[in-house]
Amino acid sequence: MGDSLPLWWPLVLACVLFAIGVYGVLVRRNAVLVLMGVELMLNAVNINLVAFDAYFRDVVHGGQTLALFVIVIAAAEIGLALAIVLRVFRTHGHIEVDALRELADRDEPPADAGADRLDDRAEADQPQEAR
Amino acid sequence: MSWVQVIFVLLALVAVGSALLVVTTRNMVHAALWLVVTLGAIAGVYLVLAAEFLAWVQVLIYVGAVVVLLLFALMLTKAPTGPQPDLDVARTVPAAVVAVLVGALLVATVVAGFSDVALDLEGTVVGSAQSTGATVFEKWVLPFEVLSVLLLAALIGAIVLSRGDEMVESAETTETARRGGR
Numbered sequence: 001m002g003d004s005l006p007l008w009w010p011l012v013l014a015c016v017l018f019a020i021g022v023y024g025v026l027v028r029r030n031a032v033l034v035l036m037g038v039e040l041m042l043n044a045v046n047i048n049l050v051a052f053d054a055y056f057r058d059v060v061h062g063g064q065t066l067a068l069f070v071i072v073i074a075a076a077e078i079g080l081a082l083a084i085v086l087r088v089f090r091t092h093g094h095i096e097v098d099a100l101r102e103l104a105d106r107d108e109p110p111a112d113a114g115a116d117r118l119d120d121r122a123e124a125d126q127p128q129e130a131r
Numbered sequence: 132m133s134w135v136q137v138i139f140v141l142l143a144l145v146a147v148g149s150a151l152l153v154v155t156t157r158n159m160v161h162a163a164l165w166l167v168v169t170l171g172a173i174a175g176v177y178l179v180l181a182a183e184f185l186a187w188v189q190v191l192i193y194v195g196a197v198v199v200l201l202l203f204a205l206m207l208t209k210a211p212t213g214p215q216p217d218l219d220v221a222r223t224v225p226a227a228v229v230a231v232l233v234g235a236l237l238v239a240t241v242v243a244g245f246s247d248v249a250l251d252l253e254g255t256v257v258g259s260a261q262s263t264g265a266t267v268f269e270k271w272v273l274p275f276e277v278l279s280v281l282l283l284a285a286l287i288g289a290i291v292l293s294r295g296d297e298m299v300e301s302a303e304t305t306e307t308a309r310r311g312g313r
Contacts, residue, residue: 003135007248010180011241013143017150017169019234024154026226027219032204033159036166039197040150043173046189050182053258055250061266064182064258068267071185071192072278076285078197082204083289089208098220 010051018044031085031095042074146172157214181255184263
């Protein structure tokens with residue numbers, strides 16, 4: 001038996017990792033953990049690219065080069081996303097993605113600032129403006 | 132099973148198991164460290180699939196840089212180091228159903244399409260630094276240059292985003308300090 005393996009093995013590995021990444025993005029509350037799920041999904045795509053590069057015996061290695069570009073784009077994405085996460089942490093004090101309601105950067109605090117926090121006490125004290 | 136198949140299956144099991152731990156563990160720092168294991172196993176998969184240069188790039192950029200960046204973000208957002216009970220949203224089951232459906236759909240598609248195709252690694256050209264470099268600078272020069280501009284723009288954006296207020300404040304303080312010194 002030569003050095004061969006069924007092509008669907010790496011493809012199924014990529015699909016399973018992608019599904020795990022989808023689960024991580026959907027289920028995590030912390031923004032940094034959501035980004036970890038995104039990284040898993042990007043890596044799954046790279047496995048696909050490398051597997052088809054080896055299958056087609058690409059002499060110019062298009063699949064591997066594209067995977068390299070995806071890695072670079074993922075590095076740019078993670079740097080920018082973590083900067084946004086730090087910014088959100090500085091303005092809101094937490095990075096729970098399901099508790100973030102007010103994302104605008106304003107000079108004066110908005111009238112319903114309490115909606116961002118989980119208690120609505122501030123909302124009860126002052127009457128709401130007409131909407 | 133040949134040795135290549137055994138090694139591939141072992142690496143795939145390590146990658147999938149540690150990826151599951153990344154999305155289910157109760158400890159945020161452990162999630163980042165399990166991500167190291169997953170990305171390392173994926174680098175091993177690249178080696179099996181004759182992508183040598185890509186495997187080392189994976190180790191350098193993902194394991195070396197991205198995970199360290201994630202750990203720094205956890206540190207700067209004051210993430211608690213102990214196990215946390217409330218890391219997941221309340222609706223875990225619908226998310227798991229969606230993920231299983233996505234996985235089942237993708238797996239069914241690739242198995243239906245490629246179940247009888249063998250990936251012969253016997254005479255494959257290994258993607259070394261030489262061949263990858265020649266490809267990038269002969270065939271992919273324009274995307275490479277565009278990518279470098281994109282990376283520069285993203286990093287400048289990250290710097291501006293992460294220290295927007297402080298730059299203005301520090302400029303003002305140096306201005307007042309200079310005026311006061313005079």
